[in-house]
Amino acid sequence: MARRTAEEAEQTKQAIAAAAKQLFIQQGYQATSMEQIRESSGMSKGSIYYHFKSKEQLFMYLLELNMVDWIYKCTERFKLASTATEKLYAIAHHFAHDFENPLMQASMEFSGTKGADPEVIEKIVEMSKFPLPLILDVIQEGIKLKEFAEDDPEKLALLLYSILGGLGIIQFDNYSLEEIESIHRKAIDVFLNGIRA
Amino acid sequence: MARRTAEEAEQTKQAIAAAAKQLFIQQGYQATSMEQIRESSGMSKGSIYYHFKSKEQLFMYLLELNMVDWIYKCTERFKLASTATEKLYAIAHHFAHDFENPLMQASMEFSGTKGADPEVIEKIVEMSKFPLPLILDVIQEGIKLKEFAEDDPEKLALLLYSILGGLGIIQFDNYSLEEIESIHRKAIDVFLNGIRA
DNA sequence: CATTTATTAGAACGATCGGTCAGTATAATT
DNA sequence: AATTATACTGACCGATCGTTCTAATAAATG
CATH class of the missing domain: 1.10.357.10 (Tetracycline Repressor, domain 2)
Known part of the structure; x- marks a missing residue:
């Protein structure tokens, strides 16, 4: 699977953001790894870095x-x-x-x-x-x-x-x-x- | 150089502790690395782990x-x-x-x-x-x-x-x-x- | 003086870090 | 239908993490 519609892409972005937010709140900034965010959001490393250029x-x-x-x-x-x-x-x-x-x-x-x-x-x-x-x-x-x-x-x-x-x-x-x-x-x-x- | 007197060893320990304290205060726990503490204290990794069993x-x-x-x-x-x-x-x-x-x-x-x-x-x-x-x-x-x-x-x-x-x-x-x-x-x-x- | 033991140095370890990249699949465009 | 742009995958990278280990040195002990 790849290339979703713009709307679906936005959902992906928000899913990543939501997972990241929860983790940052629970664990702080440094204790939260991109790998955790990937796992929690269910998306891939590449997808995260497609939507956000860095942690x-x-x-x-x-x-x-x-x-x-x-x-x-x-x-x-x-x-x-x-x-x-x-x-x-x-x-x-x-x-x-x-x-x-x-x-x-x-x-x-x-x-x-x-x-x-x-x-x-x-x-x-x-x-x-x-x-x-x-x-x-x-x-x-x-x-x-x-x-x-x-x-x-x-x-x-x-x-x-x-x-x-x-x-x-x-x-x-x-x-x-x-x-x-x-x-x-x-x-x-x-x-x-x-x-x- | 190695094997100091007990008194000198205590000085080493306190030098490590002092450097670590300053770094923890300035940067927080996670952002401070043992490598930084080593550098700042002027001691070696081995010395740190001799006096303290972990971070x-x-x-x-x-x-x-x-x-x-x-x-x-x-x-x-x-x-x-x-x-x-x-x-x-x-x-x-x-x-x-x-x-x-x-x-x-x-x-x-x-x-x-x-x-x-x-x-x-x-x-x-x-x-x-x-x-x-x-x-x-x-x-x-x-x-x-x-x-x-x-x-x-x-x-x-x-x-x-x-x-x-x-x-x-x-x-x-x-x-x-x-x-x-x-x-x-x-x-x-x-x-x-x-x-x- | 010989031996032991406390204290240091620094190379090396596996794990994990944030980040990259070549490749793929599909929506959008022409 | 052909091409392009977008959304995504997952293997991989060098750097750095905390920690361990071996060896060297000198104080302490006999």
């Missing part, structure tokens, strides 16, 4: 998709929130359910890779911070509308980002989704209480 | 040293602190200066390693959480002494640990040590303000 590029492709999706979902949630406070809870909820997003871990690990193309590294580092501007916006809005006390918005944004990022990285081995959500909500509770006007 | 064991050795050192320094700082509040600032200060400690990142990455000995993985995962009990103690003390409001201490400890861990993982590319410290202090400010009795 790095495949990883970047996934990160970009992920980022777009994340931002879209987040802005969708924002439409339902009327106050900055509500928006922060929305972001936290988003992070808590972000078992689909932990590519962030893999991307942080990636930076250390030896032979990696510096250009790709830079892009990935930059990309890993994509939620920051969104958070900054909300905090600036909250301060402007007197929901939050006057303070350095950049610092607060970085802090909240670290909180949520940190929560996402913790090993929640024995915790249920409920408990995880609960801790994320608690994080926002404490954070809000700490910065309230 | 995994070398890594574990570093983690254990690191943990002991961390806990010692932290309890030393605690002696200077009279209130739970002060102790929290001490912990934050400790995390902020923990450019020597980010083995935590490497250990989190390690868990994903493929062929890794499950026993070693378990030990490492467990070890990566070592600051938690310390934090929990301080928070329980703070609640008991009415410094902090009544609340679930476990949840708060996990939250603070996530905050500090998250701050430690953020890419502070363009930030000075001053700014990093400042953000860590801010983290405690907000956290304390959020849980204050």
